[in-house]
Amino acid sequence: MVLNLILVAVVAFLFHQLIWKRRNWPAGPTPLPLIGNLLSLRSPAPGYEAFAKWTKKYGDIYTFWLGTRPYILVSSYEALKETFIKDGETYADKKPMAFQEAFRGGSYGVVETNGPFWREHRRFAIHQFRDFGVGKDRMEQRIMIEVEDIFRNCDKTLGxxxxxxxxxxxxxxxxxxxxLFGYRFDETRADEFRTIRAFFNFNSGEFASFSMRVQFFLPWMGYIMPGPTILDRFKKYQKGFTEFFGTQIANHKNEIDFELEDNSDYVEAYLKEQRKREKEGDFExxxxxxxxxxxxxxxxAALMTTSNTMTWCFAYTLNYPDAQKKxxxxxxxxxxxxxxxxxxDKPNLPYTNAYxxxxxxxxxxxxxxxxxxTTKDTVLKGYHIPKGTGVVAQISTVMYDDEVFPEPYVFNPDRFIDEEGKLKKVxxxxPFSVGKRQCLGEGLAKMELFLFVANFFNRYQIVPDASGAPEIDKAKLGGMHTKEFRAILKKRHGEL
Structure with missing residues (x-):
């Protein structure tokens, strides 16, 4: 009798997990009980092939389960336009992560917040970026200072x-x-940069394991997996962030001149706005x-995105010498x-832009x-999607769509060049996503990438060192980050 009851309970549980709970959602891969579809992203990592397979099987809108929660994946550009672009307000909110408030000390920042609070701080940041010259000569001059510094450091390593x-x-x-803070890390501050850079290594270091990626979406798994939990590890980094940024903010508070209209950096502008609000009785x-x-x-956002992109730039260049030659x-x-x-020079360099x-x-x-x-109830492909449902703009599938980009895993800049040799818009x-949450640092990143890539490769040729070209197959790497590699630089214009 007891065994029969257990069997009935198991069957009922499996029926609910595998069939019943999925009945009102768009079709998608069958989730495992409790953990959903996360294991599908493990082999091969980091999940590109799984998402591509599901898109071909279920269409450009399907359900993906993270633990016991359904998420609607939007995985074609046409579907992205209909949802995140044309109906952007419906998809503007960010799904809160279980550990974020513990890490941040509440609902703060611009990545994890929603509603009027998020909008106000996003607008403020964009406004300040524009004032500081993003997309203009003023910002270009700052970046060119760094280009010259790159040259000085690279010239020391030739051969x-x-x-x-x-x-x-x-x-x-x-x-x-x-x-943000009004100063750069020159040689006297190199150790300071290495310290803050180490804090951001959590994205590619100890947090890069599959166990940590699972806990990022399902923090409760940390209590049944061996080793420290994701919350334990984040606490270590939280202390480093708090001390570094706290010191910079305190220094600004001690030195700021509230009578000056112009702002030298973002923190100064923020503190002036803070004082203005507090005079009006707003302390929150x-x-x-x-x-x-x-x-x-x-x-x-500014460091990790551009840094990872530049690292992949060098990795692909070392693997595709013919592209570097062109x-x-x-x-x-x-x-x-x-x-x-x-x-x-940008309009005159179509292949550089394509690269x-x-x-x-x-x-x-x-x-x-x-x-x-979703910020409200909506309808997708005939399915009723309640307010608060998780939705993902699956841009990785869009950028590896083999109908738009044949042989998507092959590095081929010519795919962005038309028959007349001009840059083709695709x-x-x-890469900066779409919709209301599109990366607010897109303008800065684009300027940095062009000036860094164009000036670096105009000055240098790079070839692999004795260990050979780095691995670029992310399935073999097991994730989004290359292993450490070194390149040999050759100056292209003689002694300067």
């Missing part, structure tokens, strides 16, 4: 194997740190804790010297995009 990521990371960090909307979380979000041929034909390349486009497409840094949720290239 030797060098870790280019290490050199470029400080340059990228300098750009965002100047915008522009709090110091929110400032600390804002600079965390802006630092992370890049050099265009630079020699159009530039023809070692002069600085500026954004004014950068293909780097962003093949790097494809987010196999599973940020988790959004809507499906969406």
């Amino acid at each position: 030797d194997g060098v870790d280019l990521t290490d050199i470029f990371d400080r340059a990228i960090g300098n750009v965002i740190n100047q915008m 909307s522009f709090s110091t804790k929110q400032l600390s979380n804002m600079v965390l979000d802006l630092w992370f 890049l050099h041929e265009e630079l020699d034909r159009v530039i023809g010297s070692d002069r600085q390349i500026t954004t004014a 950068i486009n293909e780097i962003q497409r093949t790097a494809n840094l987010v196999p599973l995009n940020l988790l959004h949720m 809507e499906q290239l969406v």
